[in-house]
Amino acid sequence: MTFLPYAVSAWLFLVGLFGVVRSRNLIHLVVCLSVVQASTYVLLLAVGYRHGGAAPIFADVPLGSRTVDPVVATLTLTDVVVEATVVALLLALAVQAHKRFGTLDPDQLGAMRG
Amino acid sequence: MAIAPLTVAVPLLAAGALTAVAPWVNRPIAEVVALGAALAATALSIALLVQAGDGLDIYWFGGWTPRHGIALGVSFAVDSFGAGLAALVAALMVAALIVMWRYRDTDAPHFQVLMLVFLSGMLGFCLSGDLFDMFVFFELMSVAAFALAGFKVEEEAVEGSLNFAVTNTIGSFLILTGIALVYGRTGALNLAQVGGALVGGPSDGLVVVAFALLACGFLVKAAVVPFHFWLADAYAVAPTPVCLLFAGAMSELGVYAVGRLWFDAFAPALGSHADALRAVLIVAGSLTAVVGAVMCFAQDHVKRLLAFATIAYVGLFLIGLGLLTPVGLAGAAIYIVSDGLGKAGLFASVGIVQHRLRHVSEARLRGLGRDLPFTGLLFLAGALSFASLPPFGTFLGKSLIEDGLSSAGYEWVVPILVLTSVLTSAAVLRVAAGAFLGWGTAVPRRVSALDESGSEEDAPRGRTPPSMYLPALAMILGALAVGTIPGIAESVQGAAARFADGHGYAAAVLNGTTPARPGTLPYSTAGHAYAYAAVTGLGAVAMAALALFGNRGRGSAGARLADLGERALAPLRAVHSGRVGDYVAWLVSGVAALGGALALALHPI
Numbered sequence: 001m002t003f004l005p006y007a008v009s010a011w012l013f014l015v016g017l018f019g020v021v022r023s024r025n026l027i028h029l030v031v032c033l034s035v036v037q038a039s040t041y042v043l044l045l046a047v048g049y050r051h052g053g054a055a056p057i058f059a060d061v062p063l064g065s066r067t068v069d070p071v072v073a074t075l076t077l078t079d080v081v082v083e084a085t086v087v088a089l090l091l092a093l094a095v096q097a098h099k100r101f102g103t104l105d106p107d108q109l110g111a112m113r114g
Numbered sequence: 115m116a117i118a119p120l121t122v123a124v125p126l127l128a129a130g131a132l133t134a135v136a137p138w139v140n141r142p143i144a145e146v147v148a149l150g151a152a153l154a155a156t157a158l159s160i161a162l163l164v165q166a167g168d169g170l171d172i173y174w175f176g177g178w179t180p181r182h183g184i185a186l187g188v189s190f191a192v193d194s195f196g197a198g199l200a201a202l203v204a205a206l207m208v209a210a211l212i213v214m215w216r217y218r219d220t221d222a223p224h225f226q227v228l229m230l231v232f233l234s235g236m237l238g239f240c241l242s243g244d245l246f247d248m249f250v251f252f253e254l255m256s257v258a259a260f261a262l263a264g265f266k267v268e269e270e271a272v273e274g275s276l277n278f279a280v281t282n283t284i285g286s287f288l289i290l291t292g293i294a295l296v297y298g299r300t301g302a303l304n305l306a307q308v309g310g311a312l313v314g315g316p317s318d319g320l321v322v323v324a325f326a327l328l329a330c331g332f333l334v335k336a337a338v339v340p341f342h343f344w345l346a347d348a349y350a351v352a353p354t355p356v357c358l359l360f361a362g363a364m365s366e367l368g369v370y371a372v373g374r375l376w377f378d379a380f381a382p383a384l385g386s387h388a389d390a391l392r393a394v395l396i397v398a399g400s401l402t403a404v405v406g407a408v409m410c411f412a413q414d415h416v417k418r419l420l421a422f423a424t425i426a427y428v429g430l431f432l433i434g435l436g437l438l439t440p441v442g443l444a445g446a447a448i449y450i451v452s453d454g455l456g457k458a459g460l461f462a463s464v465g466i467v468q469h470r471l472r473h474v475s476e477a478r479l480r481g482l483g484r485d486l487p488f489t490g491l492l493f494l495a496g497a498l499s500f501a502s503l504p505p506f507g508t509f510l511g512k513s514l515i516e517d518g519l520s521s522a523g524y525e526w527v528v529p530i531l532v533l534t535s536v537l538t539s540a541a542v543l544r545v546a547a548g549a550f551l552g553w554g555t556a557v558p559r560r561v562s563a564l565d566e567s568g569s570e571e572d573a574p575r576g577r578t579p580p581s582m583y584l585p586a587l588a589m590i591l592g593a594l595a596v597g598t599i600p601g602i603a604e605s606v607q608g609a610a611a612r613f614a615d616g617h618g619y620a621a622a623v624l625n626g627t628t629p630a631r632p633g634t635l636p637y638s639t640a641g642h643a644y645a646y647a648a649v650t651g652l653g654a655v656a657m658a659a660l661a662l663f664g665n666r667g668r669g670s671a672g673a674r675l676a677d678l679g680e681r682a683l684a685p686l687r688a689v690h691s692g693r694v695g696d697y698v699a700w701l702v703s704g705v706a707a708l709g710g711a712l713a714l715a716l717h718p719i
Contacts, residue, residue, distance in 0.1 A: 090260075
C-alpha cells in the first residue's frame with residue numbers, strides 16, 4: 001500500500017477542475033472534464049489493488065489465490081461507459097454551440113444573465 | 115413480489131423497443147407507447163407503495179440474497195418514501211407526456227425515448243438500496259436530462275444544457291470519489307452493509323470526507339446554494355413539458371439521496387454528531403431558500419422565475435430533512451409531493467401561456483391574457499399553493515417543518531420559511547395580475563433578453579386544447595388533495611420514522627427480519643400555523659401589489675424603492691453570470707465550504 005496513487009488521483013482531480021474553470025474553449029473544457037474523471041479511475045483501481053495479486057480471472061488458477069479486487073475493475077468499466085456517453089453529448093453540444101454562436105469560447109456565449 | 119424491478123424495467127424496455135423500430139415509428143405510435151409505459155410505471159409504483167407499507171420491500175437481483183449477513187448481490191430496498199417519490203415521478207411523467215401531445219417539433223420517437231430513459235433512471239434511483247447502483251441510475255437520469263434540456267437546439271438551450279451538463283458531471287465525480295473511499299474502507303456497496311461495516315471501523319477523517327463528498331455531489335443535483343447556478347439556466351431553456359419533471363421531482367431526488375445515505379449508511383457510525391450536521395444542513399437550506407426566493411421575485415422570464423422558486427423550495431426541503439427527526443422528514447415529504455405537483459401545474463400553465471400568447475417574458479405578457487381567465491385561475495391557485503395556505507398540502511408540510519424547528523430550538527428559521535413563501539407567491543401573483551388582468555403601471559422594468567417566441571407547438575391557437583389544461587388542472591387539484599387526505603400527517607410520520615431507522619433497515623436487508631412497526635403520534639395542526647399562513651397570504655398580496663402599483667413614475671417613493679432594490683440586487687445578479695467556468699469555481703468553493711463545515715461538524719474530537 002503506497003501513498004502515490006492517491007496523490008496522483010487528487011492531483012488529477014484538482015488540475016482537471018482548474019482547467020475547467022480557466023478554460024476558454026469548449027473542446028478543451030470537455031477534455032479537462034475527462035482529466036477529472038481519470039482521477040476516479042486511478043482512485044478506484046488503487047483502492048482495489050493488492051500486492052502480488054493476479055488479474056481476477058478464476059478460470060485457470062486455484063481457488064483462494066491472490067487476485068486484485070474484481071469489483072473496482074467492474075466499477076471502473078461502468079464509469080468508463082457512463083462518462084463516454086457524457087463526453088459524447090458534451091462534444092455534440094459544443095458543435096451546436098459553435099454552429100449557433102460561431103465561437104467555442106464559453107465566456108462569449110453569455111445568453112444567461114441575472 | 116417482483117414489482118420493484120418491473121417498475122424500472124417497463125420504461126427502459128419501452129425505450130429500447132422504440133429505438134429499435136425508430137425508422138418505422140410515427141409520432142402518435144411513439145406517444146402512445148411512451149404514455150402506456152409511463153402509466154404502467156405509475157401503477158407499479160403505487161402498487162409498490164401499498165406493498166411496502168410500514169416496512170421494506172426488498173428484491174435481490176438474480177437471487178443473490180445475503181449469506182450470514184454479508185450482501186454480495188445488488189438489491190432494491192423499497193420503503194414508502196422511495197416508493198412515494200417514484201409514484202410522484204411517474205405521475206408527473208404521465209402529465210408531461212400528455213402536455214407534450216401538442217408539441218409538433220419533438221423529434222419522434224427520440225424525444226419519447228429520452229423521456230422514458232429519464233423516467234427509468236429516476237425510478238431506479240428512488241428504489242435502489244445499493245450505493246453504486248444509485249450512482250448508475252443517477253447518471254442515467256442525468257445524461258437523459260442533459261439531452262432533454264438542450265433538445266430545442268437554440269442559442270440559449272445549448273448554453274443552458276452545457277452549464278447543466280458540466281456542473282452536474284463534476285457533481286457525479288464527487289459522488290464517485292466518495293463511493294471509492296467508502297468501498298475502500300468497508301469493501302461493501304450495499305447501503306445496509308456499509309452502515310454495519312462503518313460502525314465496526316474507526317469513524318475517522320476518511321469516513322467524514324467520504325460523506326462530505328457524497329453529500330456535496332447530491333446537493334449539486336439538488337441545486338443548493340452555491341451549487342444552484344446551473345438550474346436556472348437549464349430550466350429556463352428546457353422544453354416546458356420537460357420542466358414539469360425537472361422542477362417537480364428531479365431536484366428533490368438529490369435531497370432524498372442525502373437523507374437515504376445519512377440514515378442508512380452513515381448515521382450508525384456518525385450518529386452522535388447529528389446535532390452538528392443538523393446545524394450545517396439547516397444553515398445551508400436557509401441560505402438556499404433566501405437566495406432562491408429573492409432571485410425568483412427579481413425575474414422577468416416566467417420559466418426562470420419558477421426555476422428560482424424551485425431552488426427556494428429545495429432549501430426548505432433541506433431544512434426539513436436537516437432536522438433529522440420524523441416530524442421534519444414527514445413535513446419535507448408532504449411538502450415535496452404537494453409543492454412538486456403545484457410547481458408542475460404552474461409550468462403546465464406556462465405552457466398554455468406560451469401556446470396561446472407566444473411569450474414568456476412578464477413585461478411582454480402584460481394585459482395579453484385577458485381572454486384566458488381560466489389559465490389565470492390556474493396561476494392564482496399555484497400562487498396560493500406557494501403561499502402554503504390551507505387546504506393545500508404545502509400548508510401541512512410547512513406546519514410540520516415549523517413544529518420540528520420549534521422543538522429543535524431553531525425558531526429563528528421560521529421567518530425564513532414565511533419569507534420564502536411570501537416572495538415566491540408574490541412573484542407568481544404579480545405575473546398573473548399583470549398578464550391576465552393587465553394590472554400594474556407600465557413603467558418598464560428589466561426585460562429579459564431571453565424570450566421564447568413560442569415556436570414549440572403547432573399552429574392553431576384559437577383555444578386551449580384539453581391536453582394542456584387538463585393535466586395542469588389535475589396537478590393543481592392534486593396539490594390541494596394531498597393536504598386533505600385524513601390521517602396523512604400521522605401515516606407519513608410513521609413512514610418517516612421508518613426512513614430514519616437505519617438499524618431496522620440494516621436488519622431487514624441483511625437478515626430478512628421485519629422492522630418494528632413505528633408508533634405514530636396523533637397530529638393536529640397548531641393554531642399558530644394558521645397565523646403564519648395568514649401572514650404569508652397577506653404578505654404575498656402586499657408584495658405583489660407593491661411591485662405592480664408601487665412604481666408611480668420617476669421621483670416617486672415607489673420608484674426610489676425599486677431603484678434601491680435593484681441596486682441591492684445587482685451583485686446577486688452579477689454572480690449569475692451564465693459562464694460555466696464561474697459556476698465551477700463556485701462549485702469548488704461550495705464543496706470547500708460545505709464539505710469543510712460537514713467535516714468540522716462530523717469529525718470526532
